[in-house]
Amino acid sequence: MFDIVISNGKIMDGSGTLPYRGSIGIKGDMILKIEATTSLSGKRIIDAEGMVVSPGFVDIHGHSDYFLLVNPEAESKVRQGVTTEIGGNCGYSAAPIFGEEACEREVEYRKQFSLDLNWHTVQEYSELLKRIGISINFAILLGHNTIRASVMGKENRNPSKKELEDMCIAVEKGMNEGAFGLSTGLIYSPACFSEIAEMVALNNVVKRYKGVFTTHMRSEDDLVLEAINEVIEVARQTHVPLQISHLKTSRERNWNKLDRMFQVIERAIDEGLDITCDRYPYIASNTGLQAILPDWTTEGDKETRVNRLRNETVREKIKNEIVKKHPEPDYWKTIVISTVVSEKNNKYEGMSIADSASMVGKEPFDFTMDVLIEEEMNVSANYFTMSEDNLVKIYRKPYIMIGSDAACRADYGPLAEGNPHPRAFGT
Template identity: 50%
Template structure:
């Protein structure tokens, strides 16, 4: 008589701890791993013969931006078909909740206009209920966004918060943590957090630390001011006594590539002082963010309509033109690609470098960028080719580096199938396994799996995930280590990987023979009380 719902037989098990692979069977009962060892096939309702394949914990994307994407694409095709079973959203300071006031109004208008999405939640609990009502194919955990808190409490103004405004941010963070958020994120490069100082962030982070959360940070600079930015955020984390995750560690711009050693030294010195600090990184040398990131901070103050109106103002426009011309060398615009726009008339620019698109529009690059941002109401995505391969490899090999896609889930069909998204959206985890493990031998397979599973779960305090052991949640990925590979490129990014055979989320099959089953067994992963 069958005892287990599923038995996977004869796979090479890599358990997420960094230990070597071992040949064994694994049994699942309900949503948990029930047994590992030699298991009679007669005990399983379903048996998968997996000789020659590798079985690992489901991959954890510790740095994602699927907060709104999951409501639009709940099957999370681009994620689960990579083997991802848990995404952590709310990164870079922008989270779906908690949200209120001017920020809620702005976000609700944006997503209603772009996608027809009803934004009828405010709190973390209400947002989680929305995800559960829709039904999702992967698990999802949330960080509270400092930028969202600040925008909700005080709009986009460039000043320090009043005592009342700071208390509103702290209260929002405390409530969000009580409702299951995993920590706090900030994006100090972006408005409105770029207008904040360390004292503001320390106060909010300390409240989150009281609830056993972590702090993640897109730092104030990843280029010219990289080292100063690392000093700043390490100082914040030490004063708030909170574990720190530095988001997508990089050295942006060729003149900043030599700074990597000093960046490592600062992180490792902080570790030696007792700070729990780590980082994450995607396995590519181009970044992806809104094109408006090229603008100076002063141009990003206020609400969206104020920023757009500033682009229309001749005096402000002239000042922006001068700022951009002095800040960026002539060849910078050939290293920046237009990834996605919202208006059909501008689709012809997707996939082109700014220099090429500007030529097509018969305009100078700076003028083209400002005019496109105005016409698109700031909703333009760009891909920035500013990093080097040697530094990427050095970052990936550090023992404190985890793997994160820095993307939102998408699909080959539906509302999120347009544009030229960064290939990391469809390829991050298979690229590590195929290119950097098998082809380049940069990492061994157990270490790479640990960076994708056990390490992020330990960082987040998720003790029953990220390992293959009885009692752990049955989030599993079965893949062929000899063939697993990413297929997404910058030119053709909407391509699923190969070599991912089966993916199970909470014990339910979501991917079979590389194809999505349509199942939506995902859950919200809340902070343990």
Template identity: 40%
Template sequence: MLDYKITGGTIFDGTGKKGVPADIGIKNDTIAEIGNLSQVTARKTIDASRKNVCPGFIDVHSHSDVFLMIEPSAPSKILQGVTTEVVGNCGASAFPLTKKNRLPSDWAAQNYKTKWHDINTYFHALMKTKPAVNVVSLVGHNTLRASVMGYENRPASSDEIRQMEYLLEQAMDNGAKGLSTGLVYPPGMFTPLSEIKKLAKIISRYKGIYASHMRNEGRKICESIKETIEIAEASGAKIQISHLKTSGKSNWHLLDAVLELIENARDEGIDVTADRYPYIAGYTDLDILLPHWAAEGEKKTIMARLCDKKTREEIIAEIQDSRTENDWENIVIASVFAGKFKKFSGKKLSEAASEM
């Protein structure tokens, strides 16, 4: 007797083949039979008539790293058919943690039952919550770099590079599947190309994935694509360009040039792929607007810069200079953690500014 029988659905196996009408029989945790199972008994029958049946989807670009511990039933993923998530993207992973680095602010704002510091203790804490999805993790380069040298705006010393290499190897030995960079965020934005190439070489050795949230997704996107391809060439690592977009309406026309660069690299045998989301908005932290020099250092150092009148004016001037569009109308404040500013949640930046 089968444990489960899924009947009457059209099966799509995920290879791109046409759907086939058939029943599926499951015994223990394995697909035991596919075909006409009308004569086979099962402990439970699931009627899938007029429905499509397919393997669980893999979300290759997820930021659920710590949120799975808060909401392990993962309804936002499970209800879309996602059964595996790849976390640790955009340079941010939950590990390694040392006294020198911090979790991203929206992660740090949550309450956790268990503490962790490396990949083993992270997965131990995560698995204790019995998440509904399978989890694959990359090592976030921002987390890795900051765990060794904090958020300083300078190249790493050779000793610091060795420490990063060691921590990366340790994570790969313990189940990480690659490295992600987030080169718009500190301290990734301070990182010279040579440093990333060295780490990507380790990933290549492990046959892992190097995923990149590139340095620029707007006006300078072609330079960023070239930089990413250069890392692939130098390291031999498989490259995934994360959330490929040409950010800002005035840059939409760059997409053809972007695709050409990727296709040319693929023609030369470089293993470069990309993912893209099907909507025309991005979602990130507001401090991404800060110039590099203003994003350096600890949170209190950054806040002190913003509170100093003269420095704030310099920051404003530089932000305005770097923008071609009226972003303040286009940026919506999606969520706010600080109590007294919660009232701005859901408002455009321009609206919030006029109310301050």
């Protein structure tokens, strides 16, 4: 007799076979039998009539690195059936982290969640997760942005020979301690200042450990084709498996580029490169509000970056660049504030930049700069820029999988605050 029997469910066993009606016998913490029958006996019977029974899902693209320390139960993940998450995506990982980057992150997360960063290495971080006991399996990627900032700060230049060696050493140590690969966020500082040669050097280390390279590309809008070619070139030079994160074409003027993106990717696959992609099932993205700023504004430590926005000459230059890139009249209506840190500005959560600015009698650009200053850059936003038709086309490709691009959330405690992207609970 089994301890638990799940019966009458539609079983999707993950093998690729068609679903079938059957029962699952469990003893202790082991599944001992799966078969197309409803006659298994057990001490406890769970009737799954009208439900699907499947293995736990792997969230291939997550951001729960720090949030797991706030909510080890990973509520929003397990409620969707996720039992494994790949974290450390888009260039930002909880480890390895050291130097001024560790100090800046500690200030940020202590302010938001009262967290202390009492680790520096992948091993120390992994041991912390084991001690607190998390409800999901968690695999970490090494964040290129985190490592670069730890070694050389957020400087707009190529690394010196010594700095590149130090980054490679950090990657080597992280891979040796169990990381699955390297991620980079090429639209974010400081990876936005990096070139192909730097990524090749780091991925040559990853290759030795049979790891993967995942990337939030340098552009997902006007220069998306150039961005795809850039990361494919890294894969071509290193022969590291490439995962393109949250594949998309942002802004309506770029929606017609999707078929050409497919062609570029599929030619590379035919060439023999190992390339896959992921995407969340929504047409709005979510990232920091500071992502709208030109790359040159993101150099330096947080105090420098914030003070830069106070300079009227700099603001005028930023404004001109944003208007040139986004001349569409409804631009500020497509950006909706998701979360802020201060109580002063939480009234704007769930409102567009256009509506928020109107409420306080400011121009949208000035409102945006002011709220970034007041929140010390800690503002996230939803960007409504994508096509539903393109989303369907993306999911029809066999090399594209689902990934939430979300950190774990909860409906209680600190992770219930704000208006996060619905993908956190609904992917």
